Amino acid sequence: MALDLATFLPYRLANLASKMSEEFADVYQQQSDLTIPQWRILFNLAQFGQSHAKALCQQAGMDKSTVSRAIKALIDKRYVVSLVNPQDKRASLLALSHEGLSLYQHLAPAALAWEQNLLASLTGDEYATLLSCLDKLHTKLEA
Numbered sequence: 001m002a003l004d005l006a007t008f009l010p011y012r013l014a015n016l017a018s019k020m021s022e023e024f025a026d027v028y029q030q031q032s033d034l035t036i037p038q039w040r041i042l043f044n045l046a047q048f049g050q051s052h053a054k055a056l057c058q059q060a061g062m063d064k065s066t067v068s069r070a071i072k073a074l075i076d077k078r079y080v081v082s083l084v085n086p087q088d089k090r091a092s093l094l095a096l097s098h099e100g101l102s103l104y105q106h107l108a109p110a111a112l113a114w115e116q117n118l119l120a121s122l123t124g125d126e127y128a129t130l131l132s133c134l135d136k137l138h139t140k141l142e143a
Contacts, residue, residue, distance in 0.1 A: 002117035020118070027114045028107050033077065037062055039107070042079060042096070046104040050095045054084065079103055 005011045010124040021036050028039050045051060048059060057067045071094060074080035079100035083093040096104065119127055 003015060015039050024111070024114055030105060031110065032103055035070070035073070037066050038074055038079075040102055041067065041074060043079065043108075045096045045113075046096060046101065046108070050083065050093045052091045052093055054091070056094070071117045074100070 005054075021081075026095055032039075037060075038109065040062065041056055044056055044059045051059070053064070053067055053071060056062075056071070057064055060067065062070075062114055071080060075082060077099075078097055080094055081097045083095060085091050085093045122130065
């Protein structure tokens, strides 16, 4: 039995995710100087608040070295600040700076508009089914 990449789910999802990231990059790169890992960290910090690098790796689904480089760049650009973690002095907490929050507030509407445009090709029921299927697959992989 040969493997057909046209129906092999990991291949299809990886290609779709890559294509979506490339297309979405056009949206935020027109308005900022962020890379894909940087915008993912910025948006995660905006949604979840203060976090540490390890949690950001899990939240954003990226490896430690990619997250570390993105965090360093975001700190250098003054979008993120590093704070002393009162519970663990060895692991600093990361948070959006005023500039980072302002950038997020500027980019979020464009992100939502881009997503709405993409999802216009699905019916409401198809979108609900897609989310349900993704949740089930995620749960299975986490088990």
